[in-house]
Amino acid sequence: MRRSPAVSTIQQHITQHAQTGSPRPTLDVDRSDAEYRTWLKEAVRKVQADANRSADTHLLRFPVPEQWGIDLYLKDESTHPTGSLKHRLARSLFLYGLCNGWIRPGRPVIEASSGSTAVSEAYFAKLIGVPFIAVMPRTTSAEKCRLIEFHGGRCHFVDDPRKMYEESAALAVETGGHYMDQFTYAERATDWRGNNNIAESIYRQLRLERYPEPAWIVATAGTGGTSATLARYVHYMQYDTRICVADPENSCFFEGWTTGEPDVTCDSGSRIEGIGRPRMEPSFVPGAIDRMMKVPDAASVAAVRALEHAIGRKAGGSTGTGLWGALKIVAEMVAEGRTGSVVTLLCDPGDRYLDKYYSDAWLTGQGLDITPYVTAIDSLLETGVWPG
Numbered sequence: 001m002r003r004s005p006a007v008s009t010i011q012q013h014i015t016q017h018a019q020t021g022s023p024r025p026t027l028d029v030d031r032s033d034a035e036y037r038t039w040l041k042e043a044v045r046k047v048q049a050d051a052n053r054s055a056d057t058h059l060l061r062f063p064v065p066e067q068w069g070i071d072l073y074l075k076d077e078s079t080h081p082t083g084s085l086k087h088r089l090a091r092s093l094f095l096y097g098l099c100n101g102w103i104r105p106g107r108p109v110i111e112a113s114s115g116s117t118a119v120s121e122a123y124f125a126k127l128i129g130v131p132f133i134a135v136m137p138r139t140t141s142a143e144k145c146r147l148i149e150f151h152g153g154r155c156h157f158v159d160d161p162r163k164m165y166e167e168s169a170a171l172a173v174e175t176g177g178h179y180m181d182q183f184t185y186a187e188r189a190t191d192w193r194g195n196n197n198i199a200e201s202i203y204r205q206l207r208l209e210r211y212p213e214p215a216w217i218v219a220t221a222g223t224g225g226t227s228a229t230l231a232r233y234v235h236y237m238q239y240d241t242r243i244c245v246a247d248p249e250n251s252c253f254f255e256g257w258t259t260g261e262p263d264v265t266c267d268s269g270s271r272i273e274g275i276g277r278p279r280m281e282p283s284f285v286p287g288a289i290d291r292m293m294k295v296p297d298a299a300s301v302a303a304v305r306a307l308e309h310a311i312g313r314k315a316g317g318s319t320g321t322g323l324w325g326a327l328k329i330v331a332e333m334v335a336e337g338r339t340g341s342v343v344t345l346l347c348d349p350g351d352r353y354l355d356k357y358y359s360d361a362w363l364t365g366q367g368l369d370i371t372p373y374v375t376a377i378d379s380l381l382e383t384g385v386w387p388g
């Protein structure tokens with residue numbers, strides 16, 4: 001066996017001392033660094049203090065006819081300081097990276113992100129005083145890049161979304177920085193057993209409702225981390241709630257989950273920002289998910305527009321994807337005469353997408369006709385019947 005020079009030196013050292021009969025010295029390498037530890041303590045304190053200053057996000061009601069005996073809720077993640085559910089993820093990833101000794105003073109943090117994660121991570125990087133570089137698809141909305149730069153981050157664009165990962169890893173090597181890798185670490189950096197994660201918060205907020213244990217929670221998947229946390233928490237707490245993931249058109253989570261094939265890929269990037277991936281991301285935990293739906297992009301847009309009619313709030317496309325799935329489940333419950341509650345997420349605010357999901361010109365340019373889906377939602381809310 002070939003040994004590295006360090007190992008053979010150590011071996012020599014041991015053999016020499018064994019021959020002389022004197023007590024073997026204890027091999028001892030101390031790399032503790034007081035200055036770094038002071039920095040680390042401060043950085044962790046700043047991230048924790050940010051959480052401590054924050055209030056919980058609201059659980060909103062989506063109005064449906066009272067006589068159905070069904071309540072539909074949206075966990076409003078758009079009210080975090082950085083405007084999306086990625087604030088939770090960024091906090092967890094920074095704590096994980098700091099506590100693992102991966103994030104170091106003066107070294108950049110690099111992330112592959114379609115936008116929202118980068119916005120939140122830029123915020124935390126600035127908070128602890130390290131540089132931040134976002135590697136993102138060129139199609140990302142201009143508003144998201146503006147937000148990243150607003151928080152002191154830098155945007156690095158790639159033409160092929162599938163190249164985001166290797167480009168990020170290469171940048172980390174080049175700069176001596178840390179590639180955060182949300183797609184790998186989202187599920188494990190998040191405290192799925194509790195610690196006021198999104199699931200624990202939802203159940204606490206449902207406590208005084210008439211159906212405090214939802215029949216279904218409908219999530220969407222970008223990293224897959226949110227759905228993994230929801231599902232693990234539900235199983236851990238022994239609830240009967242089922243977890244559904246609604247997947248947009250250009251994404252392979254649905255196919256990967258239904259076929260059980262972890263290596264599926266798809267070519268074009270998702271039009272629904274924040275969700276839909278060209279590969280089965282490592283943070284997506286298929287075995288924990290009960291059900292998956294493939295939602296047409298036009299249906300996602302119809303649903304976010306219906307949300308504005310219903311509660312006066314605009315949201316991003318992924319909220320529409322989840323809401324479409326939740327409405328479909330509500331329609332099934334109505335048809336079967338079942339009562340209960342359904343929860344989905346309001347993932348980020350609509351003002352980031354005025355030139356996309358709220359623009360009819362964009363819809364036309366994309367060849368998307370939302371009319372049949374708008375009609376379907378109207379029909380459900382008026383008559384309880386879901387066409388098709």
Ligand SMILES: *Cc1c(COP(=O)(O)O)cnc(C)c1O
Pocket residue numbers: 084085086116117186220221222223224225226227273274275316318319347348
């Ligand atoms: C990331 C993201 C999601 C999905 O969350 P994951 O935990 O990454 O699966 C949904 N909507 C938006 C806007 C997102 O940015």
